[in-house]
Amino acid sequence: MIAEADRAPTADAAEADLVPGEGRGVLVYGVVDASSKVPAGLTGLDDAPVTSVRHGRVAAVVGEITLDRPPGRRAELVAYSTVLDTLAEAGAVAPVQFGSVLLDEQAVVEDLLAPNEDEFAELLVQLEGRTQFNLRATYLEEVVLTELVQTDPEIRELRELTRGLPEDAAYGERVRLGELVARALEERSGADADVLLDAITPLVAGCNVRPGGGADHVLDAALLVDDDRRDEVVDRLEGLAEAVHERMRLRLVGPVAPYDFVGGS
Numbered sequence: 001m002i003a004e005a006d007r008a009p010t011a012d013a014a015e016a017d018l019v020p021g022e023g024r025g026v027l028v029y030g031v032v033d034a035s036s037k038v039p040a041g042l043t044g045l046d047d048a049p050v051t052s053v054r055h056g057r058v059a060a061v062v063g064e065i066t067l068d069r070p071p072g073r074r075a076e077l078v079a080y081s082t083v084l085d086t087l088a089e090a091g092a093v094a095p096v097q098f099g100s101v102l103l104d105e106q107a108v109v110e111d112l113l114a115p116n117e118d119e120f121a122e123l124l125v126q127l128e129g130r131t132q133f134n135l136r137a138t139y140l141e142e143v144v145l146t147e148l149v150q151t152d153p154e155i156r157e158l159r160e161l162t163r164g165l166p167e168d169a170a171y172g173e174r175v176r177l178g179e180l181v182a183r184a185l186e187e188r189s190g191a192d193a194d195v196l197l198d199a200i201t202p203l204v205a206g207c208n209v210r211p212g213g214g215a216d217h218v219l220d221a222a223l224l225v226d227d228d229r230r231d232e233v234v235d236r237l238e239g240l241a242e243a244v245h246e247r248m249r250l251r252l253v254g255p256v257a258p259y260d261f262v263g264g265s
Contacts, residue, residue, distance in 0.1 A: 025103060026104055028102065029060075029084055031058050046064070053113070057121045062105065080098050093257050093258075134254055135250065135252050137193070144247060148185070189217060193209075196218070200223065204224055208222045225255070237252055
């Protein structure tokens with residue numbers, strides 16, 4: 001089972017290697033098996049054609065990019081993700097950190113592929129036949145706050161005490177109420193997240209839980225799903241969504257490239 005690939009290589013932006021004044025470089029999107037073919041007509045940032053640079057058993061999927069501004073605008077993130085998600089539809093892809101720019105295709109081979117060929121090849125074997133889904137669970141805030149009032153006597157008492165009073169009245173009690181609610185929400189969301197994870201993790205190849213915040217947060221998780229178990233995972237989550245719909249909402253997005261299962265991506 002893959003939880004995450006901490007040792008997976010990634011290419012950081014390499015502006016120091018760029019020739020001043022030339023204004024163009026090679027953006028690396030991800031790494032695929034050397035036998036993989038880039039879909040015809042696929043374009044990325046700057047609407048530049050996407051091609052592959054091969055070395056041994058692996059290939060980097062790249063595109064030319066202008067360097068008069070660093071990548072980072074929303075449209076560029078969308079273009080980057082579109083390339084990788086399109087590649088993921090056809091086979092295993094290891095996303096490379098967004099904004100990874102090298103001087104030219106020779107630098108892609110010498111600085112990225114050659115030193116890391118074995119690690120990339122092993123990672124692609126682990127990712128073959130799998131894609132990522134993103135699961136987010138959120139509370140219906142009013143419902144869960146009502147639950148807390150009904151089940152916690154101290155919260156209920158402080159709420160009744162402060163209800164209807166001016167903002168500057170009962171300051172200490174308001175602070176205490178806020179602290180109690182925050183702690184109770186954290187405990188409840190942790191327990192509810194565990195229930196969801198216990199139900200879904202036996203069906204997936206990997207699960208990375210991301211940090212979250214806000215009164216409505218329950219769970220934000222990346223799931224690595226075997227292609228032949230997609231329907232089973234979706235059916236299980238649909239059943240869970242129905243079971244908790246009165247107090248919680250579940251949202252599943254995917255399939256996408258396995259961004260969360262390549263270290264540093």
